[in-house]
Amino acid sequence: MNIPVQQLQSEFKRVLLSLDFEVQRAQQCATIFAENSRDGIYTHGLNRFPTFVQYVKDGLVIPNAEITKEGGFGAIEQWNGNMGPGILNGLFCMGRAIALATGNGIGCVAVKNTNHWMRGGTYGWQAADAGMIGICFTNTIANMPPWGGIDARLGNNPLIIAVPRSGGHVVLDMAISQYSFGKLNLYKSKGEQLPLVGGYDTNGKLTTDPAAIIESQRPLPIGFWKGSGLSLVLDLLATVLSQGQSTAAVTNAGSESGVSQVFICIKPADTRQTEALIAQILDYTKSSRPETPGGHISYPGENTLRTREKSLKEGVWVDEKIWAKVQAL
Numbered sequence: 001m002n003i004p005v006q007q008l009q010s011e012f013k014r015v016l017l018s019l020d021f022e023v024q025r026a027q028q029c030a031t032i033f034a035e036n037s038r039d040g041i042y043t044h045g046l047n048r049f050p051t052f053v054q055y056v057k058d059g060l061v062i063p064n065a066e067i068t069k070e071g072g073f074g075a076i077e078q079w080n081g082n083m084g085p086g087i088l089n090g091l092f093c094m095g096r097a098i099a100l101a102t103g104n105g106i107g108c109v110a111v112k113n114t115n116h117w118m119r120g121g122t123y124g125w126q127a128a129d130a131g132m133i134g135i136c137f138t139n140t141i142a143n144m145p146p147w148g149g150i151d152a153r154l155g156n157n158p159l160i161i162a163v164p165r166s167g168g169h170v171v172l173d174m175a176i177s178q179y180s181f182g183k184l185n186l187y188k189s190k191g192e193q194l195p196l197v198g199g200y201d202t203n204g205k206l207t208t209d210p211a212a213i214i215e216s217q218r219p220l221p222i223g224f225w226k227g228s229g230l231s232l233v234l235d236l237l238a239t240v241l242s243q244g245q246s247t248a249a250v251t252n253a254g255s256e257s258g259v260s261q262v263f264i265c266i267k268p269a270d271t272r273q274t275e276a277l278i279a280q281i282l283d284y285t286k287s288s289r290p291e292t293p294g295g296h297i298s299y300p301g302e303n304t305l306r307t308r309e310k311s312l313k314e315g316v317w318v319d320e321k322i323w324a325k326v327q328a329l
Contacts, residue, residue: 001323002315009034012049015329019056021063025088032087036119037316040307043182044119046318050325052116060257061085061115067092070112070243075104078242081114083258090117090136091126093263098130101265109263112244116140116256121173121304123263124162128169133266134162139235139247141256144177144219147228150204152217155247156180157234162301164268165278171301176231177219184210184219189319238262 012030021029033052037045055061065084072078077096081089093109100107117123117138127134140155156177163170179187179198187194187210197206199213199220206220213219221227239246244260245253268274286297311317 001320002311002317003323005034005038005311005316008037008046008316008318011326015049015053015326016063018329019053019063025064025085028091029085029087032091032118032122034316036122037318038308038311039119039121039304040311041119041121041304042317042319043180043186046316046326047186047322048118048182050322050329052118053329055115055255055257058255060255067111067114075100075106076108076241077110079109079111081111083113083115086115086117086259086261087122089114090123090261090263093261094123094126094134094136094265097134097263097265098127098132101132101267105267107265108241110238110242110244110261111263112242112260113258114261115259117261119173120158120160121162121171121301124160124171124173125169127265128162128164128171130265131164131268131270133164133268134160135264135266136160136262137234137238138261139238139245139250139259142247142251143181143217144221144228144231145217146232147221147225150218152251153248154221154228154231155235155250156219157231157238157247159230159234163278166275167279168305169301170278170282170299171304173300174222176227176234177221179210179213179219181214181219184214188214 009030012033013026016026016029033045033049062083065082067089068080070078070080089111093111097107097109123136124134137159139157142152142155144154144156145151146153156175158175161172194208194210197208200216200218201207201212202216235247238260241262242260245258250259282299288297
């Protein structure tokens with residue numbers, strides 16, 4: 001079923017207010033959850049909302065905890081999220097990175113003791129809307145084995161890179177596994193197989209069965225050993241720059257809370273030449289012959305814009321069972 005995005009937002013806000021969120025903070029969080037579903041990222045919109053509520057009830061997310069500055073020099077700042085909502089801490093940190101880049105050409109903000117930021121692309125779009133190149137990443141609880149291993153020791157650490165463009169921003173928002181766990185759960189809930197192999201089953205065989213991958217906790221890293229290495233260095237950077245918890249520390253604590261994140265902004269040259277260079281690259285990429293007749297080659301973020309437009313016209317698709325669950329909260 002489809003419902004207006006405003007209705008989603010209103011329902012999220014109602015629930016958050018019942019959890020003692022301050023009005024403005026409830027509004028901000030509700031807006032992001034609704035926008036995530038609006039843009040087709042259901043795994044970090046409606047579908048993730050009941051989990052977020054449970055984290056609040058369990059005391060892992062402190063609704064009105066304020067972020068505090070811990071240090072910094074030049075165009076680099078360090079902040080402490082104080083276990084507040086990851087969405088609010090993320091919006092704040094990218095806002096600080098934008099401000100630093102406005103004055104210095106570049107800004108880097110690292111935060112420790114924060115929580116799941118939901119859709120990482122939110123902060124890429126935030127940077128691009130401000131005319132900035134945005135780069136951000138986070139560590140997570142260990143849920144992926146290192147290449148050559150069986151036991152989960154790496155986080156599926158998302159990486160976001162956004163480039164502003166007048167005709168529609170280019171926003172890469174990717175997990176380090178072939179499929180994020182949110183996407184695996186989405187396929188599982190629909191009873192569908194993955195389009196391509198996404199990990200191993202409990203017998204160590206590659207599979208397209210999302211349930212088998214979730215059970216084994218062995219998703220396939222992008223680029224095999226390359227994705228494994230990328231996950232490791234993202235954890236290193238997030239931990240070192242924020243002086244916060246590593247994937248190992250988050251995992252040993254027993255829940256995905258108190259993670260470390262980094263937000264970087266770069267101010268591009270505001271010229272027609274910059275727009276022309278971006279257009280040249282995208283046009284050349286799209287000039288490839290499609291794999292199938294009538295196929296379409298998209299740049300990162302293009303399908304998001306299509307889904308957003310469709311959702312605003314026709315309403316946001318929701319899983320009826322999860323929607324009913326939220327309404328009952």
